[in-house]
Amino acid sequence: MKTIGFIGLGLIGGSIAKAIRKFHPDYHILAYARHKETLAAALNSGVIDGVLEKEDERYKICDYVFLCAPVEYNIEYLKYLKTVISDSCIITDAGSVKGPIHEAVEKLEMDHCFIGGHPMAGSERSGFSNSSDHLLENAYYILTPGGQVSLNKLTEFSELVDSLGAIPMVLTAEEHDFITAGVSHLPHIIASSLVNLISSLDNDAEYMKTIAAGGFRDITRIASSSPVMWQQICLENTKNISTVLDEYIRMLIQIRCSVDNKDADQLYQLFAASRDYRDSIDVTSCGLITKAYVLYLDIVDEAGGIATIATILAMDNISIKNIGIIHNREFEQGVLKIEFYEEDAMKRGAALLKKRNYIVYER
Ligand SMILES: NC(=O)C1=CN([C@@H]2O[C@H](COP(=O)(O)OP(=O)(O)OC[C@H]3O[C@@H](n4cnc5c(N)ncnc54)[C@H](O)[C@@H]3O)[C@@H](O)[C@H]2O)C=CC1
Numbered sequence: 001m002k003t004i005g006f007i008g009l010g011l012i013g014g015s016i017a018k019a020i021r022k023f024h025p026d027y028h029i030l031a032y033a034r035h036k037e038t039l040a041a042a043l044n045s046g047v048i049d050g051v052l053e054k055e056d057e058r059y060k061i062c063d064y065v066f067l068c069a070p071v072e073y074n075i076e077y078l079k080y081l082k083t084v085i086s087d088s089c090i091i092t093d094a095g096s097v098k099g100p101i102h103e104a105v106e107k108l109e110m111d112h113c114f115i116g117g118h119p120m121a122g123s124e125r126s127g128f129s130n131s132s133d134h135l136l137e138n139a140y141y142i143l144t145p146g147g148q149v150s151l152n153k154l155t156e157f158s159e160l161v162d163s164l165g166a167i168p169m170v171l172t173a174e175e176h177d178f179i180t181a182g183v184s185h186l187p188h189i190i191a192s193s194l195v196n197l198i199s200s201l202d203n204d205a206e207y208m209k210t211i212a213a214g215g216f217r218d219i220t221r222i223a224s225s226s227p228v229m230w231q232q233i234c235l236e237n238t239k240n241i242s243t244v245l246d247e248y249i250r251m252l253i254q255i256r257c258s259v260d261n262k263d264a265d266q267l268y269q270l271f272a273a274s275r276d277y278r279d280s281i282d283v284t285s286c287g288l289i290t291k292a293y294v295l296y297l298d299i300v301d302e303a304g305g306i307a308t309i310a311t312i313l314a315m316d317n318i319s320i321k322n323i324g325i326i327h328n329r330e331f332e333q334g335v336l337k338i339e340f341y342e343e344d345a346m347k348r349g350a351a352l353l354k355k356r357n358y359i360v361y362e363r
């Protein structure tokens with residue numbers, strides 16, 4: 001039996017707490033969050049067992065404290081936690097950048113009890129209401145141990161992460177910040193700048209926005225993420241982001257040359273090399289790329305069409321993650337797209353709908 005404390009219970013704090021509740025129902029989970037409604041929702045749904053105050057003696061009984069608030073607050077809480085926690089406590093965080101928190105930990109001489117954490121899973125949504133007990137499933141969870149952390153503490157935390165269905169990976173804070181600048185921070189900048197570019201190029205009738213095809217939608221989903229969070233990430237990981245942006249700008253200039261020069265070989269190489277590398281990414285691990293369980297089907301455009309399908313699925317307890325009409329016909333048939341949480345649900349859904357004579361496309 002362990003006691004786990006949370007400070008901040010939004011998308012990530014909430015998802016970690018829910019996963020702990022699911023896999024370790026006997027653990028005692030306590031939390032502090034800024035909004036009382038969040039704590040009430042967590043308590044009422046049984047995710048947490050008790051509410052902590054901002055400053056609370058009960059941090060002393062915690063085996064782990066998860067800092068899941070924005071980074072500047074996490075640093076403030078570290079100072080207070082130093083005065084109350086027990087010797088065996090492991091403090092961790094969930095921040096997307098590891099350099100600044102490790103700097104603070106070193107200054108406070110807390111690097112014997114701090115193991116930085118970063119689940120490489122998330123979504124463009126935020127808040128406890130969007131958290132889920134399966135967000136961490138099959139996702140890499142980076143651990144960045146403080147310089148003085150014992151192997152025992154690191155092993156214990158790594159085992160906890162593993163028990164939640166995530167894949168622990170130990171890196172230094174420096175390695176982490178360069179890698180994530182490339183695979184997470186740059187992609188968000190690209191998505192947001194592409195959306196802003198199209199917004200500025202579009203005409204008054206917004207034709208670009210209206211007909212934006214699947215490719216545009218796929219690579220810009222993350223442009224809907226929290227502006228405050230991404231502003232903070234850019235302010236914290238400035239040097240690494242600037243380095244990878246430089247490389248990217250260089251590559252874009254090369255591509256423009258290939259286009260201007262109608263350099264067929266270079267253009268083919270661009271798309272062939274990216275296809276091969278992208279296809280080699282393991283889609284069974286969530287990593288940064290969440291596997292989508294999607295069906296397409298033809299439906300007649302009439303009132304109640306979607307409701308009927310949702311009812312057929314609900315009667316078999318199949319939850320729908322997302323459902324919607326595709327207006328841009330990228331392929332000839334299949335205008336309704338249904339996304340499921342799990343592969344099994346998708347397969348059962350396909351079978352049920354086929355039985356009812358729907359034409360189902362599994363891609
Ligand atoms: N959103 C994502 O996809 C991912 C986010 N992260 C990192 O996780 C951390 C948390 O992000 P999210 O959970 O997405 O944000 P969120 O906005 O969903 O949750 C943040 C939580 O912190 C609380 N909070 C804010 N100020 C506070 C304060 N002064 N004291 C106590 N609680 C306070 C908020 O009320 C909220 O419950 C960030 O550092 C982010 O970089 C890491 C991986 C993925």
Ligand SMILES: O=C(O)C(=O)Cc1ccc(O)cc1
Binds near residue numbers: 120124184
């Ligand atoms: O939604 C997505 O695909 C993400 O990229 C989520 C994400 C956001 C921030 C992180 O630090 C890690 C993962």
